[in-house]
Amino acid sequence: METRRGAVCHEAESVPQSQSPAYDGHGSLLPRVRRTGQCQHGRQELHAGSTRGGSPQPKPILRGLRRATAQVAGPAGGSKIRVEHPWHAHNPRTARTADMRGNLGRPNLRSGQCKRPRSVRLYLINPNNNPLVSLARKNRWTKYRVWKPLGLLVLAGLTPPEWEVRIIDENLDVPDYEALPGPDLVGITAFTSQAPRAYELAREFRGRGVPVVMGGIHATVCLEEAMERVDSVVTGEAESVWAHVLEDARRGLLEPVYAGEFVSMEDVPPARNDLLTSGYAFGSIQTTRGCPLDCSFCSVSAFNGKRYRQRPVEKVVEEFRTIRERLVLIVDDNLIGTSPGHIARAKGLFRAMIHANLRKKWICQATINMADDDELLTLAANAGCKGVFVGFESPTEEGLAEVGKKFNLLKGRDFRASVARLQRHNIFVAGSFIMGLDTDERGIGKRIADAAERYGVDLLNVLFLTPLPGTRLWHEMKSQGRIAADSFPEDWRCFTLTFPVARHKHLSWADILQEMHACDRRFYCLPRILHRIWTSLRQRRWPLFTAVSNLSFRHNLRTIRDLYTKADVARGHALDA
Numbered sequence: 001m002e003t004r005r006g007a008v009c010h011e012a013e014s015v016p017q018s019q020s021p022a023y024d025g026h027g028s029l030l031p032r033v034r035r036t037g038q039c040q041h042g043r044q045e046l047h048a049g050s051t052r053g054g055s056p057q058p059k060p061i062l063r064g065l066r067r068a069t070a071q072v073a074g075p076a077g078g079s080k081i082r083v084e085h086p087w088h089a090h091n092p093r094t095a096r097t098a099d100m101r102g103n104l105g106r107p108n109l110r111s112g113q114c115k116r117p118r119s120v121r122l123y124l125i126n127p128n129n130n131p132l133v134s135l136a137r138k139n140r141w142t143k144y145r146v147w148k149p150l151g152l153l154v155l156a157g158l159t160p161p162e163w164e165v166r167i168i169d170e171n172l173d174v175p176d177y178e179a180l181p182g183p184d185l186v187g188i189t190a191f192t193s194q195a196p197r198a199y200e201l202a203r204e205f206r207g208r209g210v211p212v213v214m215g216g217i218h219a220t221v222c223l224e225e226a227m228e229r230v231d232s233v234v235t236g237e238a239e240s241v242w243a244h245v246l247e248d249a250r251r252g253l254l255e256p257v258y259a260g261e262f263v264s265m266e267d268v269p270p271a272r273n274d275l276l277t278s279g280y281a282f283g284s285i286q287t288t289r290g291c292p293l294d295c296s297f298c299s300v301s302a303f304n305g306k307r308y309r310q311r312p313v314e315k316v317v318e319e320f321r322t323i324r325e326r327l328v329l330i331v332d333d334n335l336i337g338t339s340p341g342h343i344a345r346a347k348g349l350f351r352a353m354i355h356a357n358l359r360k361k362w363i364c365q366a367t368i369n370m371a372d373d374d375e376l377l378t379l380a381a382n383a384g385c386k387g388v389f390v391g392f393e394s395p396t397e398e399g400l401a402e403v404g405k406k407f408n409l410l411k412g413r414d415f416r417a418s419v420a421r422l423q424r425h426n427i428f429v430a431g432s433f434i435m436g437l438d439t440d441e442r443g444i445g446k447r448i449a450d451a452a453e454r455y456g457v458d459l460l461n462v463l464f465l466t467p468l469p470g471t472r473l474w475h476e477m478k479s480q481g482r483i484a485a486d487s488f489p490e491d492w493r494c495f496t497l498t499f500p501v502a503r504h505k506h507l508s509w510a511d512i513l514q515e516m517h518a519c520d521r522r523f524y525c526l527p528r529i530l531h532r533i534w535t536s537l538r539q540r541r542w543p544l545f546t547a548v549s550n551l552s553f554r555h556n557l558r559t560i561r562d563l564y565t566k567a568d569v570a571r572g573h574a575l576d577a
Contacts, residue, residue, distance in 0.1 A: 119164035120250060123183040124152040127190055127197035128170030129493055143281045144548055146171050147329055150284040151189055151216070151238075153271035158242045167275045170197070177204065185249045188230070189216040192468055195492040199229045206231065211254055213245060217303045218492070221470030225489060227256060236260035236303070237289075239268060262304070265289065265311040270319040282363075283323035287316045287349065288332045293367075295404050297434065300333045302470040308337050310345050313352045320358050328362040328384075335364040336376065343376060350379035363387035363428070371418035377425045386542050387428035389461075390419075395451035398439040415455045423456070426541045430549075431457035435519070436465035436512055438505040445519035452523055458532055458541075459549050460523045462516065463497040465504070477502055484509075498560065513564055524554045 126149035149169050156165045166183075168175060186205045190198040195218045202212040215234035219226040226233045232254040234241060241258040248254050265288070273283065289309045294301045320328070336346040362384050370376065370388060392415065393405050419429050433448045452460040467474040467483055477483050485491040485501035494501050500512050507515065529550045537543040 119162055120185070121164045121181060121183045122159065122166070122185050122187065122246075124149075124155060124165065124167045124187045124189075125198075125201060126152060126167075126169045126171065127188060127194045127201060128174055129191075129194040129197050129496070143279070144545075144552060146280060147282060147331070148273075148276055148280055148284045149189065150271055150286060150331055152187070153273060153275060153284075154269060154286075155187070155238060155242055156272035156275055157269035158239060159246065160243075163246065165272070165275065167272075169276065172279045182208070183210055185246075186210055186212045188212060188214045190214065190218045191216065192218045192222075192492050193494070193496040194218070195222070195226075196489055197493075199489060202230045211249065213249070213254070215260075217299055218469070220303060221299070223257070229489075232256060232258065234258045234260055237263050239263045262290075262307075262309070265309045266315075268311060268315075270315070270322060273322045273324065277324060280325060282327045282329045283325035284329050284331055285316065285319055285323065286331050287311045287335065288337070291333045292338055293334070293404070296472040296476075297403060297465065297468070298333075299468045299470050304333075308334075308339075308342060310342075313345075313349050316349060317352050317356045317358070320353065320356070320360060323360070326360060328360050330362055330364040332365060334366055336366050336370050338367070338369070343373060347376055347379055350376075350383040350385075353383040354379070358384065360384045361386045363389070365389045365391075367391070368413070368415065368418050371421045374421070377421065377427070381425040381427060385425075385427055387430065387458075387545065388422060389430045389432060390457075391432045392451070392455070393432070393434050394437060394439070395433070395447050396439060399434075399437045402437050402439055403434065419456045423458075423539065423541055426539070428459070428536070428542050428545060429457045430459040430461060431455060432461045432463065434465050435462055435516060436500065436502065436504045436507065440504070440515075441506045442511060442515070444507075445515035445517070446522060449519045449522035453528070458536060458546050459553065460519075461553075462519055464500045464512065464516070465502065466495055466497045467502055468495065517561070520553075520557050520560075524550065524557060526554075529554065 149167065152167050156167060159165050183205070186201070188198045188201055198214060198218075202214065205212050211231040213232045213234060214226050214230040215238050219230075219233050220235040223233060223235060232245070233256070234245060235257065237260045238245075238258075240261045240263050245254070245258055268286075271285070288311065289304045290307045291298070291300045291304070292306050292308055294306055336343055363386060366388050368390050370380075370390075391405070393403050394400050419431075422429050431452050433452070435444060435448065448462055449460070465473070467477040474483075482503040483501065484503050485494045485499075491501070500509060504512055532550060533543060533547045535541075536546040
């Protein structure tokens with residue numbers, strides 16, 4: 001699966017921006033960036049301060065500034081980055097100036113004064129894309145379904161102190177960017193469904209002369225698309241190249257692509273949890289990366305690799321202490337792993353957490369084999385585990401074979417007994433299924449709801465089979481012409497896993513929507529919700545969370561149906577033709 005993406009500002013000693021001859025009118029102190037390329041009519045040059053369609057060109061640079069141009073070669077046959085450095089003449093009123101190499105933040109030595117420069121301002125943005133998880137809608141339930149943008153918090157931890165970092169999570173609130181102080185550099189992360197909004201933000205900031213760097217899963221697997229819309233792309237795990245990106249940005253020499261590599265988990269710094277201190281029900285932390293299962297629909301292996309990498313236990317415990325929230329989501333795709341060595345490490349982590357007396361309640365993701373080890377369950381519960389997301393994927397053996405879920409195919413596996421063992425340790429179980437497999441036919445909605453009820457899960461999450469770019473499923477469906485929503489980048493917004501975007505083998509657009517509605521209506525009817533709440537209350541298994549999560553899902557079902565109603569249904573039917 002595609003992993004499910006108040007700032008502290010530092011005071012600076014500098015003159016007001018409007019008095020600084022290096023100020024460009026938008027708060028940007030980094031060199032302006034032009035992307036140059038070739039078209040059939042000859043040379044074409046797009047300035048970051050202009051747009052297509054003959055928009056007015058930016059105002060000339062202020063008198064007294066000198067300009068130098070550096071050209072950075074792009075990939076073979078690709079475009080170049082042309083960086084214009086506004087080197088200004090001496091002015092005793094300004095506290096910072098760019099030197100003859102284009103560096104930022106150096107003191108003005110020619111004036112005989114050495115005032116501390118203003119920090120270089122960095123915005124790290126998690127774009128909004130999905131109204132179901134936007135707290136801007138003022139829904140009192142959805143805060144339990146919004147996670148902190150952990151990747152941005154980790155990058156903030158790697159950012160030198162001379163950078164003034166502000167993290168903006170649009171799923172929490174969409175600010176008025178015009179009213180904010182102008183940034184010198186913008187970094188944007190994006191899952192696939194966030195890509196259209198990420199490009200919209202990039203266009204807005206580049207139009208003000210602010211360079212934009214984009215990273216994350218989508219930019220990694222759709223590199224050429226991203227390169228056309230931002231100044232620089234970071235592929236893979238950004239920790240290995242982030243220092244290089246920032247240094248190049250300060251010098252005005254951003255490269256078109258920075259290829260991140262798999263990093264040692266020992267080198268991952270603590271997340272800057274102090275930058276997002278309120279508005280979330282859950283804090284977030286990561287203890288492992290990579291997944292050896294390599295399911296056909298999952299983008300984790302494409303981005304983080306198949307090797308299971310584990311963070312040192314002592315560093316995990318140390319970071320847990322910095323999380324303000326009492327509820328924590330461990331974002332690992334599989335916290336306990338798959339081998340005996342992985343499980344032994346998980347036990348060691350839980351023992352350390354118990355010894356540290358963290359007083360946190362946490363939830364995680366794991367495969368159903370977590371229920372096979374009673375000692376593991378006892379340690380997890382004592383360490384604060386209150387819930388686990390388990391991917392059951394399909395109620396049929398044929399479906400499990402299709403997605404390659406080998407742990408669920410073990411002969412003699414009794415899912416009801418496995419769920420019951422987890423619940424006996426007061427661990428809440430959320431079951432996840434996929435609808436739209438090639439083996440799914442009419443009636444699959446009822447089969448999934450009945451299977452979830454039979455297994456005894458506390459919460460059901462059903463997602464449409466979605467061919468995320470970079471996965472084996474994507475390549476298979478693309479080669480077969482089965483990707484229906486294919487007007488990119490606009491249609492990426494539908495790749496939330498809650499919209500059908502593919503042509504399914506046995507189910508039309510209307511069929512699969514009807515099956516999803518039948519499944520939700522059956523599992524989340526009020527009598528069944530009340531029964532689950534009563535059972536969790538009787539067993540003292542986190543009844544409040546059971547009530548909140550079930551009622552939140554029921555509430556959001558109405559929103560989902562409204563979104564389907566507003567969708568282009570005619571286009572949807574046409575896609576099946």
